[in-house]
Amino acid sequence: MLLDRFFDKGRQFLGCRYPIMCGAMTWVSEPELVSHMGRCGGFGLLAGGNAPVDVLENQIKKTRSLSSDPFGVNLITIAPAYQDQLDMVCGMGCDVIVFAGSIPKENEIQRAKDSGARVICFAPTEQLALKLVKMGTDALVLEGSEAGGHIGPVSLTVLIQQILFVVDSVPIFVAGGIATGRMMAHLLMMGAAGIQMGTRFVMSEECAVHPDFKESFRRAKARDAVATPQFDSRLPVIPVRALKNVGTDEFGKLQLSLIRKLEDQTIDRTEAQYEVERFWMGALRNAVVDGDMKNGSLMAGQSVGLADKILPLQDIFDELINDAEAEMQRLAKCFSEI
Incomplete structure (x- = not known):
């Protein structure tokens, strides 16, 4: 597949087949959904949110009992239990730790890395992206204001031009308003290491929301x-x-x-x-x-207007991959004819 060469950077970083992350959604990103993401070849994130430390610890243990696939833990830096959550997650040797909510301290990033975790931080602006790279983050997520839940001030199309086209020292994942394989193909060709979606995965059969x-x-x-x-x-x-x-x-x-x-x-x-x-x-x-x-x-993100079917998670992945590959093949044919 043409898609494989564009997946390589994200695959190596996340350790999964497809660099497609399910955003951490409080009350939604439970162990069952996270483990199903891994079985489909994607990468799930547990949501730390405001969860008591013992609750989050049990969720990590349960996710590991359901699947041997890698997954990450998302911590909200302004949550009341954040420091205790970070201590616990570092002690459990998690694969990936994602800092969200606000900018983590440099020593917190280092603590996570010292535990063996790969660190991802959200970059809502160009200046913060460059600062986070200097502080030692291993990867960035650019989440546009089109996303659902807590959002930054800038659209993904602008963040792509400000950061994705400028920063090449760390893998960069993109999020906000993404719901189709065709869009994913273009984002990968722009240089993204992978994508993150939330709203689209809520519409999976495996997502246990009401x-x-x-x-x-x-x-x-x-x-x-x-x-x-x-x-x-x-x-x-x-x-x-x-x-x-x-x-x-x-x-x-x-x-x-x-x-x-x-x-x-x-x-x-x-x-x-x-x-x-x-x-x-x-x-x-x-x-x-x-x-x-x-x-x-x-x-919900604005991509809710594109998520109008409830499907098995595997079907969503198949559609994303097939549509992305078809788009790349279409473009390859167009360029070959020039």
Whole structure:
């Protein structure tokens, strides 16, 4: 396959057949989905999120019991249990540690590497990408604002031009708005080591979210996945992209309430930010686990408009690979005729 030569860098880094990662989604990226990703030849990520250390440790153990395929653990650097999670994950000798949420400290990257893990960091801007490379990250993920859940400020098309076309010292994976093999082919030819998707994999049979959650995705259009606003710089919040519902309106009300408390000095900024995260984690559980489509958080990327079928995970992989190879063959034929 022509595709093989473009897979090589990502394959070597991740240690799997296809450099296709399933993004870490809290309450979604459970051991079962992560292990199924490995069996299909991809690379799954457990979501650390706000999980207590013992819960995350048990998830790692369970994933290892389900499959011998490599997988990674995603840690949110602003989570309350982050430092304890990092200690535990380093002690367990995980294959890959992904730092998300904000920029990790240089010594934290080094601790992860000293444990034997390969380190991946998210780069939302050009300056941070270059800084993270200097700090020692082994690879980068460029996640455009088209993605679901917590998002950065810049679209993938711009990040590609700012970072992917400039930085060649580490493998770079791309994410945000990706749902088809044809798109994957073009991203690989641009220099990406691989891709990361989340929304598309929610629509797999193996993803154990509430059926109503999947049905909401199936009916949604790309424009339905909207990003939350920030009302006041005194309460800096990372935007969240989700399907608009009562829950997104409630988040707006929460922000206004927290801003008033900051003005009254009845809460400090750190606690206010934790309140924001607690809201999203609880709202996400309400939707994913309990099926509350009205008040829960329906975190989804704009690629939700392309994910309109629930399929076995293997079928999704087959479609991605076949369509990507067909696109490369088509382009090869076009160039041969010039």
